[in-house]
Structures are given as C-alpha cells and as structure tokens.
Amino acid sequence: MDKFVVRGGNPLLGTIKVSGAKNSALPCMAAAILTEDEVILENIPQVRDIETERKLLASMGAEVELGYGRAQHRTRIRCAVLSDPVAKYEIVKTMRASSLVLGPLVARTGIARVAMPGGCAIGGRPIDLHIKGLEAMGATITQEHGYLEARTDRLKGAHIVFDKITVTGTEDLLMAATLAEGETVFENCAREPEVTDLAALLTAMGAKIEGAGTGTIHVQGVSKLHGARHRINPDRIEAGTFLIAGAITGGDLNVDCCEPKHLGAVISKLEQCGVKLDVGTDNIRVRSGDAAGLKASDISTEEYPGFPTDMQAQFMALATQAEGTTTVTENIFENRFMHVQELIRMGANITVAGRTATVRGKTPLQSAAVMCSDLRASASLVLAALVADGETILDRVYHLDRGYEHFEEKLRGVGAQIRRMGDVFGKK
Numbered sequence: 256m257d258k259f260v261v262r263g264g265n266p267l268l269g270t271i272k273v274s275g276a277k278n279s280a281l282p283c284m285a286a287a288i289l290t291e292d293e294v295i296l297e298n299i300p301q302v303r304d305i306e307t308e309r310k311l312l313a314s315m316g317a318e319v320e321l322g323y324g325r326a327q328h329r330t331r332i333r334c335a336v337l338s339d340p341v342a343k344y345e346i347v348k349t350m351r352a353s354s355l356v357l358g359p360l361v362a363r364t365g366i367a368r369v370a371m372p373g374g375c376a377i378g379g380r381p382i383d384l385h386i387k388g389l390e391a392m393g394a395t396i397t398q399e400h401g402y403l404e405a406r407t408d409r410l411k412g413a414h415i416v417f418d419k420i421t422v423t424g425t426e427d428l429l430m431a432a433t434l435a436e437g438e439t440v441f442e443n444c445a446r447e448p449e450v451t452d453l454a455a456l457l458t459a460m461g462a463k464i465e466g467a468g469t470g471t472i473h474v475q476g477v478s479k480l481h482g483a484r485h486r487i488n489p490d491r492i493e494a495g496t497f498l499i500a501g502a503i504t505g506g507d508l509n510v511d512c513c514e515p516k517h518l519g520a521v522i523s524k525l526e527q528c529g530v531k532l533d534v535g536t537d538n539i540r541v542r543s544g545d546a547a548g549l550k551a552s553d554i555s556t557e558e559y560p561g562f563p564t565d566m567q568a569q570f571m572a573l574a575t576q577a578e579g580t581t582t583v584t585e586n587i588f589e590n591r592f593m594h595v596q597e598l599i600r601m602g603a604n605i606t607v608a609g610r611t612a613t614v615r616g617k618t619p620l621q622s623a624a625v626m627c628s629d630l631r632a633s634a635s636l637v638l639a640a641l642v643a644d645g646e647t648i649l650d651r652v653y654h655l656d657r658g659y660e661h662f663e664e665k666l667r668g669v670g671a672q673i674r675r676m677g678d679v680f681g682k683k
C-alpha cells in the first residue's frame with residue numbers, strides 16, 4: 256500500500272496546473288450510456304476513479320479508451336451495445352459515484368441492475384432520492400441481494416421536487432429525463448458547476464435542457480441522443496487545495512488553468528483569513544509571503560455557491576496555522592471530521608462537538624505517522640505535513656489517488672519535499 260513521505264518547511268513557489276474535474280468527468284462518462292454514438296471527452300483527469308468508471312462501463316459492454324494517441328487526457332467512449340446493463344458490486348464498492356449509471360442505463364435500455372453503494376467514511380450516503388425520482392418517472396424499482404433493479408418501457412416526464420439538494424441525484428435524474436417521454440421539471444436542484452458541465456455535454460448530444468445551474472431545471476425528452484465532443488471543466492477542489500498549499504507554506508504560487516468563477520466562496524474566505532490573492536481569468540496567484548499573517552475566520556459548509564464540503568478538511572489544516580479560534584461547521588455529511596484526530600496527532604488543537612469543530616491556532620505542527628481516511632482528509636494531511644517540523648508519513652494514500660492527478664509530482668514541481676513509497680499508482 257502506497258505511502259507519502261513529506262518533509263515540511265518549504266514555501267511553494269512557481270506555477271502549478273489544475274487538471275479536469277473528476278466530479279464532472281464521472282457524470283459525463285456516464286452520459287455516454289445515453290447514445291449508441293461516440294462521445295469524446297477532453298481534459299479527463301488521470302485518477303483512480305476515472306479508471307474505475309472505465310472498468311464499470313467496459314463491464315457493461317461499452318468500448319472505452321482512456322487517453323489515446325498523444326492525448327493522455329482524452330477519452331473515447333462508445334456504448335453501441337450494452338450487453339450487460341449491470342453495475343457489479345466489485346466495482347461499485349470502490350467508487351460512490353457508480354450510482355450515476357442508474358438513470359442513464361434505465362433510460363437507454365429499459366433495465367438497470369446497480370449494486371447498492373455502501374456507507375463510506377464521510378457518512379451514510381443513501382440514494383433514496385435517485386430512486387424516488389426514477390419511480391416518479393414511471394420506473395419500477397425492486398431491491399434484492401444488495402442490488403437495485405429498475406425497469407420501464409420508457410420513462411415519462413414528471414414534476415420532481417428534491418427533498419434535499421443532491422449533486423449526483425440531480426445529475427442521475429437529469430440524464431434519465433433527456434430520453435423520457437415529455438417534459439420533466441426538477442425543483443430544488445443542485446447548482447454545482449459539475450451539473451452545468453454535464454448539462455452542456457447533454458445539450459451537445461441533442462438534449463433539450465433549460466435552467467441548469469439554477470434551482471429549477473426543465474427537460475424536454477427526446478427519443479434519441481447523438482455523439483458529441485466536450486471539454487471537462489477545471490477541478491475547482493484541486494484548485495482550492497493548491498491555493499491553501501500556497502497560503503499555508505507562505506509561498507508565491509500561481510494556480511493555473513483553473514476557473515476562478517467557480518471558486519467564489521473559497522476565494523472570499525481565504526481573503527478573510529488574510530491570504531493575498533491575484534485573481535486572473537484562468538489563474539489565481541496566492542502570495543502569502545508570510546504565513547504568520549494568517550487570521551482565523553469561521554466556515555460553514557453549504558451547497559454551491561456556498562463553501563464546499565470538499566474543501567472543509569483542507570481549510571481545517573490552514574486554520575491550525577491561523578491566529579485565533581476558527582469554527583468549522585460541516586452541514587452536508589454527518590461524519591466528515593475523520594482528519595481531526597490525525598491533525599491532533601500532529602499537534603493541532605481541535606475539539607469537535609456534533610457538526611462543529613473548533614480549531615485554536617496557531618499551533619506548531621510536528622511530523623507523525625498518520626492515516627488517510629478519505630479523499631479530502633488525505634489532502635488535508637498533506638497540507639499539514641508541508642508545514643510540520645520533520646518527516647510525516649501518510650499511510651493509505653490510495654484514498655487521495657481517487658481524485659488528485661499526480662498530486663505529489665505537481666507539488667514537487669513547486670518545491671515541496673514529498674515522495675511516494677510503495678507500489679507506484681497505476682503500475683500494480
């Protein structure tokens with residue numbers, strides 16, 4: 256099992272490039288199920304979840320080529336025949352986003368069997384809203400031996416009000432609605448840029464969608480979709496993680512190839528913490544110069560455009576280095592504080608009561624052996640290790656490999672002392 260060894264103390268200097276967003280790429284790959292034609296996606300990140308999705312689609316009979324010719328970040332998918340419309344547990348268990356194939360599969364083939372995703376480190380993560388929505392569109396759903404089976408002759412348009420805002424729930428049902436008969440109106444939708452990115456691909460495939468990126472989406476179903484080519488948005492969470500890496504190390508870092516418009520809440524919070532940012536059209540320069548100037552500022556996670564839950568753990572690492580008391584309230588997932596105990600092992604002063612963590616700073620961090628528990632918790636521990644005194648060893652970095660492309664190589668390129676020990680990702 257791979258580990259990272261990180262020696263703290265270096266300010267990060269130079270330019271670091273942001274990859275495509277895994278959370279856009281995953282639904283866009285699933286959208287290829289909706290057509291017999293070829294879908295070409297550009298700016299696909301080379302991360303483990305994308306390889307898992309490739310396996311998932313291939314196991315159903317799709318032809319999927321990840322990176323071809325010299326275009327390492329391009330993917331070609333053709334779902335001409337879906338001989339086995341089943342998402343098997345062996346694949347689903349390693350990636351929560353597998354539930355994204357449920358809607359497109361039942362819409363295209365009239366039948367889908369998808370293994371129920373289990374709970375994960377950050378919370379229970381039910382998919383009841385996906386099921387409820389598909390039932391409202393006329394699908395019959397049964398559950399047996401850990402699998403959901405959805406069947407329909409053809410989905411029908413419906414009026415669906417989400418009880419709770421759900422990102423992949425909005426994406427899953429949006430895909431299903433594109434091939435349904437008649438109009439579907441969704442209310443209380445997720446407004447995340449990843450939903451808008453997916454809607455742009457679906458529109459390029461011939462879908463009739465209005466309102467993506469707002470709380471209400473209208474879809475006029477069509478009988479067939481065609482192939483398309485689409486470029487995936489930059490990863491706003493990777494970009495935010497690098498901004499914090501620059502700020503926490505007192506560096507001068509140009510975070511390039513990002514979309515600052517998607518980072519409003521993160522930018523404004525970092526500025527409230529005293530971080531100096533120069534925001535360009537597709538880059539942000541973080542110029543802290545002196546990490547000693549960081550001040551505490553509270554965060555509370557919310558759906559987009561609020562402060563993202565996927566940046567909470569990384570922000571907590573920064574809060575350990577800010578002067579004063581920071582409260583961090585996690586409103587989206589019930590158990591997303593797994594990084595706290597590990598940060599405490601490194602010398603942080605953090606207490607947790609219910610959904611709120613209180614961080615008292617600034618505390619010097621020391622190296623330790625720590626354990627990654629989920630994707631963003633892993634990033635938080637790397638950030639802490641970059642300013643810790645001595646050599647930190649992070650175990651279970653396979654969590655991080657799910658969603659960050661060549662993380663250690665990118666950080667090394669701007670002066671971090673970080674190396675991987677164990678089997679090299681992708682060569683096992």
Ligand SMILES: CC(=O)N[C@H]1[C@@H](OP(=O)(O)OP(=O)(O)OC[C@H]2O[C@@H](n3ccc(=O)[nH]c3=O)[C@H](O)[C@@H]2O)O[C@H](CO)[C@@H](O)[C@@H]1O
Binds near residue numbers: 378
């Ligand atoms: C692949 C992907 O895009 N993952 C992102 C997506 O996850 P994901 O789409 O799984 O997260 P959701 O937006 O669905 O979850 C939000 C909340 O709704 C609850 N819920 C969700 C669905 C449902 O059927 N029933 C239900 O109760 C969840 O338990 C959670 O408390 O959005 C999250 C919230 O921004 C991010 O942290 C994840 O990185």
Ligand SMILES: C=C(OP(=O)(O)O)C(=O)O
Binds near residue numbers: 278352565630658
């Ligand atoms: C929680 C995340 O991903 P997933 O929904 O795939 O678990 C994430 O990207 O931070």
